[in-house]
Amino acid sequence: MTIIVRYHEIALKGRNRPFFVDRLAGNLRQALSDLPGVDVRPLSARVSVEVGDDAPWDTVRARVGSVFGVANFSRAQPVPADLEALKRAALDGVRAASFSSFRVTTRRSDKSFPRNSAEIDRELGAAIHEATGVRVDLEHPELTVWVEVLRDRILLSFAKYAGPGGFPVGTSGRVMALLSGGIDSPVAAWRMMKRGCRAVLTHFHAFPLQDRSTIDKTRELARILTRWQLRTRLLLVPFGPVQQAVVAACPAPLRVVLYRRFMIRIAEALARRHRARALVTGESLGQVASQTLDNMIVIGEAARLPVLRPLVGMDKEEITEQARRIGTFGVSTLPDQDCCQLFVPRHPATAARREEVERAEEALDVPVLVAAAVEGAAEERFEFPGPTGSR
Ligand code: ATP
Ligand code: MG
Numbered sequence: 001m002t003i004i005v006r007y008h009e010i011a012l013k014g015r016n017r018p019f020f021v022d023r024l025a026g027n028l029r030q031a032l033s034d035l036p037g038v039d040v041r042p043l044s045a046r047v048s049v050e051v052g053d054d055a056p057w058d059t060v061r062a063r064v065g066s067v068f069g070v071a072n073f074s075r076a077q078p079v080p081a082d083l084e085a086l087k088r089a090a091l092d093g094v095r096a097a098s099f100s101s102f103r104v105t106t107r108r109s110d111k112s113f114p115r116n117s118a119e120i121d122r123e124l125g126a127a128i129h130e131a132t133g134v135r136v137d138l139e140h141p142e143l144t145v146w147v148e149v150l151r152d153r154i155l156l157s158f159a160k161y162a163g164p165g166g167f168p169v170g171t172s173g174r175v176m177a178l179l180s181g182g183i184d185s186p187v188a189a190w191r192m193m194k195r196g197c198r199a200v201l202t203h204f205h206a207f208p209l210q211d212r213s214t215i216d217k218t219r220e221l222a223r224i225l226t227r228w229q230l231r232t233r234l235l236l237v238p239f240g241p242v243q244q245a246v247v248a249a250c251p252a253p254l255r256v257v258l259y260r261r262f263m264i265r266i267a268e269a270l271a272r273r274h275r276a277r278a279l280v281t282g283e284s285l286g287q288v289a290s291q292t293l294d295n296m297i298v299i300g301e302a303a304r305l306p307v308l309r310p311l312v313g314m315d316k317e318e319i320t321e322q323a324r325r326i327g328t329f330g331v332s333t334l335p336d337q338d339c340c341q342l343f344v345p346r347h348p349a350t351a352a353r354r355e356e357v358e359r360a361e362e363a364l365d366v367p368v369l370v371a372a373a374v375e376g377a378a379e380e381r382f383e384f385p386g387p388t389g390s391r
Contacts, residue, residue, distance in 0.1 A: 001057070003049040003064060004148055004155055005073045008165070016171075021047070023168035024069040030230045031063045034385040043150065044109040049073075061161060063385075066228055068194050069171075070163030074146055076155035083115060086154050087127045090145055093158055094128055101137035102128060108149040120147060167196030169229045174198045175308065176271035177280040178263060179221060179234075181214040181336055184282030184311055186221045186328040187319050191310040192280050193229045200274045201225070201232060202267050202377075204239035206339035213336035219380065220331045226382040228326070235270055238376040239263070239339050242369050249363035252345040256290045257352040258360060259340060261302035265366070266373045268303040273374075279303060284311045284319065294351040301354065 007024060025040045025047055032038045037052030051060050057075065064073050079089045094102070104125045106117040115123065124147065125136055148155040177189035177199040189199045203218040215236055222234040242262045243255075250258055267279050283291050290299075300307045311319055323329035 001051055001053055001055070001060070002076045002078055002155060003051065003060065003073055004076045004146070004157060005047040005049055005064060005163070006045075006071050007047070007069055008071045009045060020069070020168060020171055023170045024067070027067050027069070027168050027170070027230060028064065031067050031384070032060070035060065035063075043148075045107075046109070046148065048150075048155070065161060065163055067168070068164055068166040068196065068228065069168035071165055072160050072162050074157035074160050076146075076148070076157040079154045079156050081110070081113065081149065081151075081153050083120070083123065086120075086147065086156065087124060089156055090124055090128060090147075091131050093156065094132060094134075094143070094145065097143060097158065099134060099143035101135050101141050102143040102145060103136055103138050103141040104128070104145045104147060106147040106149065110149055110151040112151075113149045117149075120149070164194065164228075166194035169193055169196060169198050172196030174200060174274065174276045175278045175280050176200050176202055176267050176274065176276035176305075178267055178282075179203050179218050180282065180340075181217040181221065181332065181338060182282065183316075183323050183329065183332040184284060184287075184319055186225060186282075186332060187322045187326065188280050188282040188310045189225060190228060190322075190326050190328075192308065193225070198229055199225070199232070199280065200235065200271070200276050202235045202237060202270055204237045204263055204266070204339055204373075206240040206243060206337075206342050207238070209240040209243075209342060210337040210339065213334075214338055217331055217334055217336055221328055222380070222382050223384075224327050224331065226384040230384050232382040233274065234380045234382065236378045236380065237266060237270070237373050239373065240342075242266075242373060243339065243342055245364055245369055247343045250360040253347060253349040254352060254357060254360050255343060255345060256340065256348045257295055257298060257357060260290060260295075260299040261357070261361075262366075262369065262373075264299060264302040264307065265370050268305050269370060269374045270377060271305055278306045278308050280308045280310065282311055282319075283309045284314055284316070287316065289348045289350050292350050294353075295349070298352045298354055298357055 029040045035055040039050040104121045106120040108117045146157045175197045179185045179201040226232040246258045
């Protein structure tokens with residue numbers, strides 16, 4: 001079968017375009033790599049994807065529909081590059097459908113074809129109208145007949161499926177996303193992937209002070225997110241020793257902010273090792289006590305790398321809705337023993353002051369705690385499709 005993949009051209013100016021299209025084609029190849037007879041080729045302003053006819057269409061459709069950078073796509077029927085053959089194939093196609101209005105939209109990448117796009121639109125439109133009696137509606141057609149004129153053949157299609165949009169993963173650099181096992185952080189990582197970033201995922205756990213539930217959840221979340229970015233590294237970082245040190249030496253109301261500052265510092269050190277250029281969190285302004293503007297600022301100051309917060313202005317309902325569509329919601333809401341539930345005070349500080357936090361940290365050997373956590377990090381790799389799990 002042949003699939004025509006379209007991307008938004010407006011976003012791609014000049015020199016960036018070949019880079020973008022190469023990545024898009026490479027990611028489409030990877031997303032379909034376990035299917036027979038895959039051949040992905042950039043055309044002018046399109047990408048054509050061939051997949052063996054024994055591949056299930058539902059699978060192909062789901063895979064292509066999860067590659068960022070795909071604006072929309074159609075399953076296309078190849079027809080000889082000849083106007084009469086095109087008319088016959090189009091009439092066979094429309095006779096099988098029921099619709100009350102239509103239009104023809106032609107794109108001609110082979111300029112040597114004897115008719116231009118507007119002429120093909122008109123001639124084919126007239127033939128369909130004559131055969132079916134259905135009226136043409138250029139503005140809101142119920143059915144659109146898509147015609148792509150290539151050098152050696154014409155591709156004809158009747159339905160168009162929406163892709164996820166955005167930019168191909170790998171075109172915007174690498175980021176380090178802090179993944180908690182909750183609802184928000186997988187959505188934050190996904191939004192950065194959609195903008196073309198590859199996200200390395202870092203999870204802090206308090207095993208063996210707590211059970212492995214968040215580790216299992218983040219592995220499963222990494223597996224789901226890998227459907228979108230195709231290759232993922234997950235770093236599992238032991239955080240119990242940091243928490244014990246904070247609890248032993250610092251005022252209870254500051255614990256949550258201090259935990260977060262340590263997470264940011266450790267994530268920054270790991271980001272530098274993995275050549276990630278920014279940190280990403282699932283924070284949303286005001287959602288919980290640790291996410292007041294005051295606290296976000298004091299937490300962000302623990303790192304030199306920028307902290308990106310793609311969900312900062314979103315409501316919980318909006319985030320939840322996205323989590324459902326991405327496919328992470330079910331896993332995120334499984335019960336767990338989150339490390340941040342460990343030793344949390346009844347009344348955490350909502351407006352931590354920098355001087356106060358820095359004074360509390362003087363009681364700790366911050367560089368040693370950070371280095372130990374970095375050294376203790378375990379890396380797992382995921383790939384989609386294909387074998388997943390640790391190396
Ligand atoms: P989430 O739904 O992502 O867990 P949350 O609403 O529970 O977020 P917080 O617990 O305040 O909010 O965490 C804020 C952000 O800090 C998370 O979105 C995540 O990016 C990061 N974070 C929190 N706990 C962890 C953890 N154990 N490991 C990695 N990152 C974490
Ligand atoms: Mg959480």
